[in-house]
Amino acid sequence: MPFMTTFLLTLPTLAVIPVLVGPLQTLLALLPAILLGMGSILFAAFKPRGFVKLIRFCWRQKLFLGCVASVLVGWHYGVFAKLFETRRSTSESAATDGTNWSTSGGGPLRLGRGPGELDPTTSAAVWKNDRDETVFSSPAVSGSRVFFATATGMGPFSPEGRGAIVCVEADSGREVWRYAPTDYRATFSSPVVADGCVVCGEGLHQVQDARVTCLDLLGNKKWEFRTKSHVEATAAIADGKVFIGAGADGFYCLALEPTADGQPRVLWHLDGEKYPDCESSPAVSDGVVYFGLGDGGFAICAVDATAGTQRWRIKTPYPVFAPPTVADGKLYVATGNGNYVQSAADLLEMKLQILKDDGATEQQLAAARKRLQPAGEVWCIDLATQHVDWKFAARDAILGNVVRGDDSLYFGSRDGHLYRVSLSGQLLGKQDLREPLVCSPALGQKHLYATTSTGRLFCLDALTLKPVWDASLGGGDTFVSSPVVAHGHVYVGTAQQGLRCLGQPGVPESPLWSRGERGGRVDDEPTPPSLSLAWQYPSESDKPVGVSASLMLFDGAIYAGGRREGRAQLLKLSVDKAASPETRLLWARTFELHPLAGSIGVAPVGSGQRVCVIENHNGIDRGGMLYCLSADDGSTLWTQTLAESSVGPAIDAKQVVVWSGPEQLESFDLTNGVSLWRTTFTGGRVQGAPTIANNLVFAATDKHLAALDAPTGTFLWQVSLDWFTTGGLFVEGRHVVLPHSDEYRLHSIIDGAFQSRRPATEESYDWLKLPQEIPTPSWPPVVYQGRVYFVSSQNAVVCLGADSP
The missing domain is CATH 2.40.128.630 (Lipocalin)
Incomplete structure (x- = not known):
């Protein structure tokens, strides 16, 4: 294989964020030509005759020029000082009430849920903090504070941009403090909060010396550690240690507390040669840290949290960018081709074109197609045996957290679907949001919240995945911040509107x-053991x-x-x-x-x-x-x-x-x-009323049962029936139920396939214990x-x- 082909195919996949170029950066690109023109004008002005004319002009305009100079000086020492300040206040109360947000998604279950018992059931806008317009990181909520990192100023002359770690009030969005030294770069990593500390990585994918920074709850730096690569992963804090991946520089374990002179302490380090592309955020459980390896690594690893020695390592067919989830002796791992800015199909097309341009053989192209095919999977690994209990396949990469609910798992895929899967790997439901999902969902008490890559925030019923509301997060092309639900609101970063707070709780549907x-039954209130006639309509006096x-x-x-x-x-x-x-x-x-x-x-x-x-x-x-x-x-x-x-x-x-x-x-x-x-519907006689569930319409004739897309009426599937229904169909869990004679026939809501049947016993109203004078229903x-x-x-x-x- 030619060297250039080998080199390009061994380059790390662009795992997270490209440098964004906007109108301002376009203007900056023209700046050299503009400066050259201005230099020519100044050169002409400073010839002897031009110099005298300039002095006379300035003297005649001395009042105006003096005002301009005053404004510029004030702007420089006012706005610039505000722009580059490190902290707003060092005397504010931390107000975190000791609540930890110790890892991606807040904890080992990756719920994305903070304090508060009420779900936001409407999409009302509450506030936004847009001092920095771009927020790639996902917020962390601790008590009445929200922490996030920012990314601004990226362009041709500043590809690394500028960033900050910011703390705001959860109820108002008012800035409490910001950590923003002049050399702090645009950041993708998300802050975590635990044991009185805030820890965050730094930089985007092109940074080669990113830092891990530890602050106290007032925004004062405790220590910082410089790596030899980018730090896009989100840290995990456990047992007084910080665990974090550093891209090509491998994986680090740092002490949460610094040395006596304020220096960071590296407890152990796994070299990037053996552990390449450490992009996933780790999970820590029972003295073991779990993390994935991305492009070039293709594995899920288990390492002793104290010694840093490898316990085991399981190869995967695709990169592992998503954080693993630990619960009840199981490890849930998401994999897939594709990344935050490219789908698997886009990535395949790009790499195939590189190979073709470099003269690759058909055999080499076939091997690349096989390795880079669009795919995504969730694995369930038994931690006691390291056996893969089951695998669930999606059609594209899964990059966000696998959220572990009480009895099911939730995750999104680049294929545009939000999935609900049983703990045994069976599909319970999915919702097509029609846009790629690269972020992690957040699970409230009864609702699920998810953001699409084009900036729509969805609230869905957690059981049925039926959409409840959705809202636009503004303009821009890159939405990679995962939502967090807390205090009856949803907090999420945006491409152009900073950090936003949306949703209000307690509004009845x-x-x-x-x-x-x-x-x-309409509600859960029990029926009395004995009943009597309360009223009847019409009464004797009515028509x-x-x-x-x-x-x-x-x-x-x-x-x-x-x-x-x-x-x-x-x-x-x-x-x-x-x-x-x-x-x-x-x-x-x-x-x-x-x-x-x-x-x-x-x-x-x-x-x-x-x-x-x-x-x-x-x-x-x-x-x-x-x-x-x-x-x-x-x-x-x-x-x-x-x-x-x-x-x-x-x-x-x-x-x-x-x-x-x-x-x-x-x-x-x-x-x-x-x-x-x-x-x-071609052929057949109508059999009962249609029904709507999960944004689908189900209808039957005596020839067919069909599912249609509710917004468009497009057929999604249609199956033949060799019998006719004897009543209206309805949806029950994962099944479409059709009455037939003395039984119910159950079909899958996914593809209409016949599943099972059960007897339909004749309705008995004996439980009503009707008085003799009341006719039967x-x-x-x-x-x-x-x-x-x-x-x-x-x-x-x-x-x-x-x-x-």
Whole structure:
């Protein structure tokens, strides 16, 4: 192989950040030509005649020039002094309350979670600290303080840029102190906080003498240690020691406390020749430190934390840039081709082109394709045996932390997916965020937070991975800071807006009901052991109404569809225990599309403050009307005509999906009723209402079961059915459940493959212990706040409770 090919292929992969060039750097690139022109002007000016004219001009403009000089002097000694200050204050209280953030993600589980019990459930902007506009590092939260490193001033004349370690107040973003000596360079490494110290690496990938810096909690330097390479890894502090990788300079263990004269103490060092490209942040557990080796190393290593001797080393097929995670005797390791600025495909294309330009043989090209194929994996290693229990494959590199929840693992991949995997390596769910994920997710109490490489912050339900909210983090091209959830907010670094704080806690999510005919329990309040009739609607004094569809309990009220005096109606009934028969009915909406022939035969659905209901014609194939009503008063917000009678809608926070024709599934914008998409099912008769879950739409005919992308209506998969369903399908965990005769058939939500079946026993309402005078339910009941609501066989709404009316 020619020397140049060998040299280029042995260069370290650009593991983290390239030098960024913007408009200011472009101007700086033109500076030599500008200075040359100015020099020519000055040379002409300082000829004898020009010099005399210049003196006369300055004298005539002495007042103006004096003001300019005063401003420049003030700016130099004011702004520059502020720009290069090392600390704002040395008297501020540390205010960390002893909370440690000792490693990447805060601890061995890599949760990315700090103090606070509430998750931010809305995307409201809280504050930003943008004195330094670029923050590559991930924040560390300790008590009421947030620590982060910055990266500014990178360009042709300053490829290493400038950086600082900054401490701000968590609730306001106000700067408490900053450590910013004039030679401190733009930094990718993230600070860690433990035992009264703040430790951070320095520099980007091109730096060859980066430092490890240790500060006290007031920003005073305790010691610094200079390595022989870059320090992009985040340190781990454990047992009075600092463990950190230094790129090509190997791996270091330093004492947290310096010598008597303030010098750093190296306890042991693993040479970069044997341990190349130490980029991953280490994990320390039971006297052993675990770390990965990147390009050229391709391994996960276990080293004695005290002596620095190797315990074991397992080769991997791809670089290991991600920090390992330790929990319950298992080590979770993420690997993959690709890096923070290049996907595996981009990296492969670049290196193949280098090989081709250098005249590589086809055999050499084939070997490179095999080694550099797009791939990513998570491994589970048993620490007692060093056996790889299982491997989970993704389609591109996994660069962030593997977060260990109570019963599952979370991680993102450059393939654009956020994954939830069981502790045994089985896929529990994934969400396509449609943009590469190079950062680590953060796990709150019930939500997961993740940032894409193009600067969108997502909040998702931790169980279903259904998006709850998302927010833009501003402009720029490089977002590599991982979010941290603490104090009911999300803290994250950005490309152009510094450190941002977003999200507010405690805001209830919008109500949603899309259960169709299944009924069910709305909350966790137990049902009393014995029940009696609390109320019934209509009462003897009311006009009779025949309820003809199952109930919807939505936002604290009961909705019932039926017919009264020959007209289709939707009723909203109060569930307030104090309501009287006269005040029980909140409103009644009469429909006139099909006078004397219309009916509400399918259950309504609701989201936010909107209720959607379908009025069908009692005749066959006479069409229907989809109404979107205000939940406040039943007024019409919009309508859509349906080509045939519908079997029921599905709803989420943004859209309502309904069979609008014999073979046509259609989505309407919940806000204004505009059609978002239409998808045609070829052949087959509609079988039950569709359902929406995990940002997917599931629908069935007697020929096919299909999953569609909820925002676009695009088919994701479709499987054939050799039987027909006997009711509406629904999603239960990882399965799409289809009723069939006397059983339920379960299909995978991932690809529609048949999984299993279980018996569907006939509904029994013996547990209700109904008094003899109360008719049996016609549809499954709804349970809310310890009360049971159902439609009786006499078509009335019945409420049972422990108390009497």
